[in-house]
Amino acid sequence: MSFAQAIGDWHALAVLFVAGVISNQIWRMLGLWFGGGIDEGSELLVWVRAVATAILAGVIAQIVVQPPGALATVPDVLRYGAVAAGLVVFLLTRRSIFAGVVTGEVFMLAGKWWLG
Amino acid sequence: MALPPLDSPQWQSPWRAFAWGLRSITQTILTIVLFVTYLGIGALAHDTHFSLLWTLCSTLFVWAGPAQIILITTLGSGATLIQSAIAVTVSAIRLFPMVVSVLPLMRTPTTKRRELIFAAHLTAVTLWVECHRFLPQVPRERRIAFVHGLGCGLVSVCLVANTVGYFLAANLTQTLGAAILLLTPLSFLFSTARNSREVADVVALVLGIVLYPLAAMMNSGLDILVRGVLAGTIAYGVHWWREVRA
Numbered sequence: 001m002s003f004a005q006a007i008g009d010w011h012a013l014a015v016l017f018v019a020g021v022i023s024n025q026i027w028r029m030l031g032l033w034f035g036g037g038i039d040e041g042s043e044l045l046v047w048v049r050a051v052a053t054a055i056l057a058g059v060i061a062q063i064v065v066q067p068p069g070a071l072a073t074v075p076d077v078l079r080y081g082a083v084a085a086g087l088v089v090f091l092l093t094r095r096s097i098f099a100g101v102v103t104g105e106v107f108m109l110a111g112k113w114w115l116g
Numbered sequence: 117m118a119l120p121p122l123d124s125p126q127w128q129s130p131w132r133a134f135a136w137g138l139r140s141i142t143q144t145i146l147t148i149v150l151f152v153t154y155l156g157i158g159a160l161a162h163d164t165h166f167s168l169l170w171t172l173c174s175t176l177f178v179w180a181g182p183a184q185i186i187l188i189t190t191l192g193s194g195a196t197l198i199q200s201a202i203a204v205t206v207s208a209i210r211l212f213p214m215v216v217s218v219l220p221l222m223r224t225p226t227t228k229r230r231e232l233i234f235a236a237h238l239t240a241v242t243l244w245v246e247c248h249r250f251l252p253q254v255p256r257e258r259r260i261a262f263v264h265g266l267g268c269g270l271v272s273v274c275l276v277a278n279t280v281g282y283f284l285a286a287n288l289t290q291t292l293g294a295a296i297l298l299l300t301p302l303s304f305l306f307s308t309a310r311n312s313r314e315v316a317d318v319v320a321l322v323l324g325i326v327l328y329p330l331a332a333m334m335n336s337g338l339d340i341l342v343r344g345v346l347a348g349t350i351a352y353g354v355h356w357w358r359e360v361r362a
Contacts, residue, residue, distance in 0.1 A: 001168070001286065008167025016170055019197050021177045022188045023205035025237070031215025032229065032236040043311045045213065046355055050320040051348030052207045056308060057324025058343050059189045063301045065329050068192060069163025070285065070293030082298060083305065090306050097149055100306040105295055112291050 074108060075115070082108040117143055119253045133258035137265025140250055146242045147273055149303065153181055154274040156299030158281025163252035163297060164192035168282050168306065175274050180240050182207045185300060190340060203340050214244045221251045222259040235260055238267030241311070315358060 063071070064079050071079070086104030093099040119136060120126040127133060139269040141147045147237065161171040166188060174184050183204045215236050222235060246266060254262045285293050305325075312318045324347045332344060 006168045008170050011174060012166065012170050015191065015197055015200075016174055016187070017177070019191065019201040020174055020183065020204055023201040024178050024180055024183045024208040026205065027208045027212040027238045028215050029240060031212045031239075033231060034216075034217065043356075046314070046316050047348065047352040048206070048209045050316045050351040050355070051344050052182075052210055052350065053308060053312065053317050053320040054324030054327075054347035055186065055203055055340060055344035056224045056304065057209055057321045057347070058328050058340050059186050060301045060305050061325045061328035062189055062193070062306075062340075063185075063297075064162070065332065067297065068160065068191075069297060070290045070344075070359075071163070071297040074298075079298070081299065086302050086306070087309075091192070092310065093311045097303065097306040097308075097310060098145075101299065101302045102153065104302040105298060108135045108298055109291065109295055112294075114244075 074112065078108050078111040078115070081111065119250070121257050122253070127255045127258050130258060130261040133254070133261035134265035134268075136254075136305055137250075137262035137267075138269040140246070140262075140266050141269035141273060144246060144249075146245065147270065149307065150242055150270060151273055151277045153303045153307075154277035155281035155284070155296060156303060157181065157184055157188070158278035158283075159285035159293065159296040160300050161188055161278070162282045162285035163293070164188050166192075168279065171278050171282060172275055175278055176271065178204075179237065179271065180208060180211065182304065185304065186340075186352050195340070199339060199341060203344070206341075206344065211239065214241070215239045218247050221247055222256075222263060224256055227260070231260060235267070236264045238263065238271070242270060243267055314355065315349045316355035318351075319354050322334050323347035323350055 064083055065075070067079065083105040085107040086100040089103040090096060090100030117139060119140070126136070158171055159177070161174075162168075173184065174187065178184050180186070183205070186203050186207055187200055188204055195203075203347045206251055219232050219236065222232065232344050247263060250266070252261070281296055284296050288296070308321055309318075312321055324344065327347050
């Protein structure tokens with residue numbers, strides 16, 4: 001990788017600041033300015049959290065269903081199987097993130113090896 | 117490693133407090149979870165054709181895992197700047213109550229708002245959890261310095277993880293590269309599931325996942341925001357219905 005490749009183009013960095021940094025940071029700064037007087041259990045916040053969770057879930061699904069780069073070389077059944085196996089172990093181990101991730105990874109790697 | 121007692125002379129210097137914060141990253145399993153998560157983000161950014169500098173800047177200036185993978189995935193699949201910005205900002209709203217609840221832990225009667233700006237920037241779910249755990253053991257007037265140390269430590273770990281993940285994705289065999297990429301959906305799925313305490317969160321998580329292939333199959337072109345609002349609103353409806361019945 002050359003130095004220029006590591007830097008990338010300035011347009012992408014500008015997009016990062018507008019779409020990523022400002023849109024994210026604004027909520028932290030609002031929290032700093034208008035701290036206090038917010039009810040964690042308020043109905044609006046329950047809805048907002050549900051929408052945010054659903055958006056993140058959609059992105060997770062997108063990475064598994066239409067994977068980028070190297071992950072696209074893994075057959076569908078192995079990707080879905082890895083997530084399913086990880087989920088089962090995650091639930092069985094009383095929600096251990098570590099156990100779930102390791103299981104998913106081992107499933108995929110073992111499957112890849114087995115399929116050749 | 118145990119933190120010194122509250123009345124220890126160790127706490128007299130803010131720099132010492134910063135150093136104790138920095139060292140505290142070795143006291144939590146969440147540091148490893150963050151490392152793995154940011155390893156995956158580095159690999160994801162590489163395979164979605166973002167530069168290393170871009171990836172590191174996103175960690176440094178966004179400093180919120182969900183926002184970062186939403187940004188990378190949406191921009192990488194051709195969403196407009198506005199669509200990505202809205203998706204990121206919706207995911208970031210949860211930072212507002214987090215900042216609101218964590219800053220009072222560090223505030224003293226003489227603390228000025230600008231002294232808290234950096235601590236507010238560092239606030240994300242991991243720091244929020246760790247603040248509630250560590251800060252009761254830190255004298256109030258040294259808490260900001262301690263949090264700066266803790267936050268800088270966590271950010272550094274993630275910058276290293278990003279760089280390692282980026283280079284692994286560039287140089288590993290396809291199978292191992294795929295394994296690193298798979299870390300992102302797995303770690304985010306399970307950490308979100310772990311944080312979903314209310315019914316609304318669980319329903320939103322499941323529906324949000326199911327709607328993606330459904331929308332893709334029907335070729336409906338429902339974009340990420342519409343799907344998010346739809347799934348989130350249904351989840352909220354379930355929550356509301358249960359409240360009414362209760």
